[in-house]
Amino acid sequence: MTESTTTASEVLPESRARGRGGVLPSFGARRRAAAASILEPQPLASLDARNISAWFGERQVLDRVSLTMPAGVITSLIGPSGCGKSTFLRILNRMHELVPSASLAGEVRLDGEDIYDVGRPLTEARKHIGMVFQKPNPFPAMSIYDNVVSGLKLTGTRVDRQTKDELVESCLRRAGLWTEVKDRLRAPGGGLSGGQQQRLCIARSLAVKPRVLLMDEPCSALDPTSTRVIEETMLELVQEVTIVIVTHNMQQAQRVSQQCAFFLAAHGTPGAIVEHGDTDAMFADPLDPRTFDYVNGRFG
Ligand SMILES: Nc1ncnc2c1ncn2[C@@H]1O[C@H](COP(=O)(O)OP(=O)(O)OP(=O)(O)O)[C@@H](O)[C@H]1O
Secondary structure: OOOOOOOHHHHOOHHHOEEOOEEOOOHHHHHHHHHHHHHOOOOOOOEEEEEEEEEEOOEEEEEEEEEEEOOOOEEEEEOOOOOOHHHHHHHOOOOHHHOOOEEEEEEEEEOOEEOOOOOOOHHHHHHHEEEEOOOOOOOOOOEHHHHHHHHHHHOOOOOOHHHHHHHHHHHHHHOOOHHHHOOOOOOEHHHOOHHHHHHHHHHHHHHOOOOEEEEEOOOOOOOHHHHHHHHHHHHHHOOOOEEEEEOOOHHHHHHHOOEEEEEEOHHHOOEEEEEEEEHHHHHHOOOOHHHHHHHOOOOO
16 A cells, blocks of 8 residues: 655656756655665764753853764763753754753754754754653554654655555664564554553654664663663664763663763752763773762762
């Protein structure tokens, strides 16, 4: 079964369905190209945040934070509650601006392209830079299948049924959920366990082919077994998508991330990065005594 859509090239005679540059590709060819591209992996991308400051109303919560999140690497953001980790993460895909009182300064570049450039639609940043939240948030009444492909509609991506089937299987496999749900794809997403729902949300994010996946404490609502499955999934996924994770769990930061950044908002000052670098080095031999105290559980 194919979706029923009509385009200009179907209703116009061949002679009129031509551009100035020559013959336009046929509708079928365009759809096949879209199908091929939605199933192909994207090249890995780096994310570069420069001098990010953020405010809620008059209150500054981040002060000139710079961090490069390299392609194909898991970067973890750690630090005590309220130091601005989630705010920083939300700035990375333009979600901060959803809060009416929020403002920011600085720039975020995805493979060198400024995601805040005035000429770039907000939806583009959200498509390329996906987000998984602390609390799994699938559409509960929607089927598992439809949950996975729900992002396609939002991004205006049209594909035929066969491609959708392939995409659903591929995303659920990559999110580590396929074998558990392959026989009940039409069951509601809300009927899955918490850990399965979180993996469904990961699959949903993957379907729009993000180049970066932001994860805000993705395991904090999950039991240790589900946490381990999500961590294994992350280690697989980082081969194809750059990952940035906020976590309060020091063991998790060490298990999954190759790079780590320690945020702190000391005595009511805005949050800033105290230290960042190789995760193993930061935990074994931090440069700053505050990092040492934090990673060793002395505060926070
Ligand atoms: N929508 C908002 N409106 C006003 N202030 C906010 C809003 N969201 C966050 N803040 C404030 O911004 C500061 C940073 O919050 P943020 O959630 O980024 O910190 P965090 O390090 O992620 O904390 P946690 O680890 O507890 O999630 C906090 O002081 C918080 O109260």
